Every structure is written in C-alpha cells, then in structure tokens.
Amino acid sequence: MRIQDYHDLPKLRDSLSYLYLEHGVIERSQNAVEFFDKKSGRTLVPASALTALMLGPGTSITHEAVKTLADNGCLILWCGEEGVRFYAQGMGETRKAYHLLKQAEKSSDPIQRMEVILRMYHFRFEEELADNLTIEQIRGHEGVRVRKAYAEASKTYGIKWEGRNYDRGNWNAADPVNRALSAANACLNGLCHAAIVSGGYSPGLGFIHTGKQLSFVYDIADLYKVDITVPLAFELAAESSNNLGSRVRHACRDAFHAYKLLDNILPDIDRMLGIAAEELAAGEEVDADPARPEPWWSPDEAIEHGGNGHAHDDIGDSTGWLARRVDSLAD
Numbered sequence: 001m002r003i004q005d006y007h008d009l010p011k012l013r014d015s016l017s018y019l020y021l022e023h024g025v026i027e028r029s030q031n032a033v034e035f036f037d038k039k040s041g042r043t044l045v046p047a048s049a050l051t052a053l054m055l056g057p058g059t060s061i062t063h064e065a066v067k068t069l070a071d072n073g074c075l076i077l078w079c080g081e082e083g084v085r086f087y088a089q090g091m092g093e094t095r096k097a098y099h100l101l102k103q104a105e106k107s108s109d110p111i112q113r114m115e116v117i118l119r120m121y122h123f124r125f126e127e128e129l130a131d132n133l134t135i136e137q138i139r140g141h142e143g144v145r146v147r148k149a150y151a152e153a154s155k156t157y158g159i160k161w162e163g164r165n166y167d168r169g170n171w172n173a174a175d176p177v178n179r180a181l182s183a184a185n186a187c188l189n190g191l192c193h194a195a196i197v198s199g200g201y202s203p204g205l206g207f208i209h210t211g212k213q214l215s216f217v218y219d220i221a222d223l224y225k226v227d228i229t230v231p232l233a234f235e236l237a238a239e240s241s242n243n244l245g246s247r248v249r250h251a252c253r254d255a256f257h258a259y260k261l262l263d264n265i266l267p268d269i270d271r272m273l274g275i276a277a278e279e280l281a282a283g284e285e286v287d288a289d290p291a292r293p294e295p296w297w298s299p300d301e302a303i304e305h306g307g308n309g310h311a312h313d314d315i316g317d318s319t320g321w322l323a324r325r326v327d328s329l330a331d
Helices: 063-071 098-108 110-125 135-157 176-198 215-221 229-239 244-258 261-273 277-281 284-288 299-309 318-330
Strands: 016-021 024-029 032-037 041-045 050-055 059-061 075-079 086-089
Touching: 016 176, 024 063, 032 063, 050 176, 063 075, 075 176, 098 110, 098 261, 110 135, 110 261, 135 229, 176 215, 176 229, 176 244, 176 261, 215 261, 229 244, 244 261
Parallel strands: 016 050, 024 059, 050 075
Antiparallel strands: 024 032, 032 041, 075 086
C-alpha cells in the first residue's frame, strides 16, 4: 500500500541511521525489503524505520524495492566499497521546498552567507571569535584546531601520526589511521546527507564548501568530525588494522546513536542558517498532500522581501518594472 500522508512516517530522529549492503540482491517483501546473499540467506529490512540505505559494489535492487524505500522516505545511496565513495542518490522524505528556498536565499546573499559561515565556525570552536577576523584568519584558527585534535588523538591512543594523507585511487596505500578516518567520515557524510535531504535542504548549496553536489553535506559533517570520527578512527586503528572498514562502520553506528546525531542534525542546521520557528513550520501541509497547488511567485513579494530587507533602489516600483520588462521582451 502506498503511503499518502508522509506525516505517518517515523520521525527522522526515531529512525535507524543507515544500513550498508554489498554483494547481494534487494527485493520487496510486503511493505519492507529483503536482502539476499549466499552467506546469510534472506534478511528482512524495516524500510519505514530506515533513514539511508547505502548500496555497495555487487548490489542489485529491484524496481519494487526502490518504490517501497521511496514510499517510506528512505534515502538510497549508491556508493563504493566500504561506503568510501559516493556515486548517486535516490529521493528523500520531504516534498516541501520552504527550507530549500531559505537555504538558497542565505547562500546567495554574501552578507547572509558570511553570517552562516561564522555561526558554523562558532559552533565548532564552542567559543566566540573576534569580530574583526577575516575568513582566512578564521580558517587558520580552524586548521590549528583540527591539527591539535589529530595530535591529541595520536597521543591518547599511542599511534603514529604523519598527517592526513591518502590516495583515492589506491585505498590500501594509506596507513591504517588514514583509512579509518576516510571510512568514518564517509559514514558521517552519509548520515548527514540523509538528514539534509529528509529536512528538505539541498546537499549542493554549501556555505564554506562550494562547487560540488555534496558541498552542504561537507559543511554539516565538519561540525561533528573532531568530536566523533577523529577520536574513533584513531582508537580503532590503534587496536588493529584487521577488518578495519567493517569495524569502523559498526563503531560509527554506535557512536552516532550515543551522540544522538539524528536528534541533533536538523536542529543544528536550522541554528546554523538562523531559521526562526515560524519559518520551520511553514509548508508542513505540503507533505500531507504532495499534489497540493502552491502559490505563484509574485514580483511584489520578491522585491519587498528580497535580500532580507536590503535596498533595491535601482528597481523602483515593481509593477512599473514588470510592465517595462514585458514591453522590452515584446520589442
């Protein structure tokens, strides 16, 4: 049965974070999906309680299984071995665009964009930064902070650290701690990606990062790396290099649950973007009725509210401007 009211779905914060599968077949089973491989046989996957399904190499999925996952708001990610590379994504849960429009507004306005960037850095430092710092100086502070986190983790777990160094084309050439970091960060990126899409935001409209379809994913994942994936990767690499990818994924799952990341990612995004509670509530009826007609764009409204109240003296009266524009197109 197809779900019509998406509010009937479990909340993102109540969902399982992600599931990684490889070398098997995924088929529909009633309103769930089943994974079949030669080693374990058939395993039922509760689609309605899953946030993101990561499909690794050797995975086949039926058309009906994709429909079931989409109907249950589960994001599908096609990725490389051990979840390290990202290739493509399916559809997430929400149908509304209000959050996306607010994100686009803030990423397109240089003043608002800088405000968001500063909030992101303040969040990561957990302290106020001097108002007179340039963006290059702030990034310098952040670089020092990250290097300090690596050094502290190296000392804590007694593992040699020679810097972040890996070759994407040769996975095994990196030392164990760099492989552990890459695997852990890939898991974190996948979780943040699922949360971003579920909240109706765009993975590609970044603020600090830019120019890639996952720029905003990297922005949000960076909020948590020093606290979660850095110490976790060093700890696991120090224990053993055996089965490192699998151990990292399992440890990330437990760490994400312990840190209640699914409770926090969307509220943290709203805080970073400075979105008020009344704005967050806007458009909830869209998910209840995906076919509901929405208002048309109005030039009066755009000019009145454009750029968060910044002046548009060069435009003047919107009705006259629109009429002149229509006349010019007609000519």
